Amino acid sequence: MAKESYKLCKNCGYKNDLDNERCDICGSEKLVRFDLKGKNKRVYFSISLLILAAVLFYLFKPEKKNLEKKVDDVGIFVSENRPINYYTYLRSIKQLGYIKDPDENDERAVIRAMGYDDEDLKNAAVETIKKWYKSTKNKKYLVYIDSGH
Structure with a gap:
């Protein structure tokens, strides 16, 4: 020992x-x-x-159920099977306006945003389409501008 x-x-x-x-x-x-x-x-x-x-x-x-954050004030949107925050979604729609040559996915995202009931989101989508029209002079955007506002 x-x-x-x-x-x-x-x-x-x-x-x-x-x-x-x-x-x-x-x-x-x-x-x-x-x-x-x-x-x-x-x-x-x-x-x-x-x-x-x-x-x-x-x-x-802690249980997994308790770990999930439940926020009623902030809407959740689903983009490509991933939930994103309302404010992130709104900012993304606004930022898409700075793209010079938007592709089909960009157009689809903005058109989808115009379909929601939220006025801020609709306005951001219309402003984005207006910017695209000014930069590309593509007349297909005029249809969405007229229907949006």
Whole structure:
């Protein structure tokens, strides 16, 4: 069984008894006392705290249902099977107006935004189509401008 307390020789590393003033191996007086009782208590206390924390986490872990944020004020839209925030969607529609040559996907997103009941979203979509008309002079955008406002 290992010693619970001893004096360690700094020269050779031998574990001497507590009553020795000199090392039994090299005769050095550079002995340092080590008490393992206190260290063992700290280790056991740390392990017990870890186990207690794991048990408490298991007992009181949050359910997935509670983790979902439910915000009634902010609408959620689905774009390509991913939900996005209303404000993000509105900003995206406005930013699409800066595209010089919009493709079919851009046009579809803006036309879909015109179909919602929200006035801010409709206005942003119409403004985007107006910008596209000014930059491309494509007359197909006139149909949407007339129907939007």
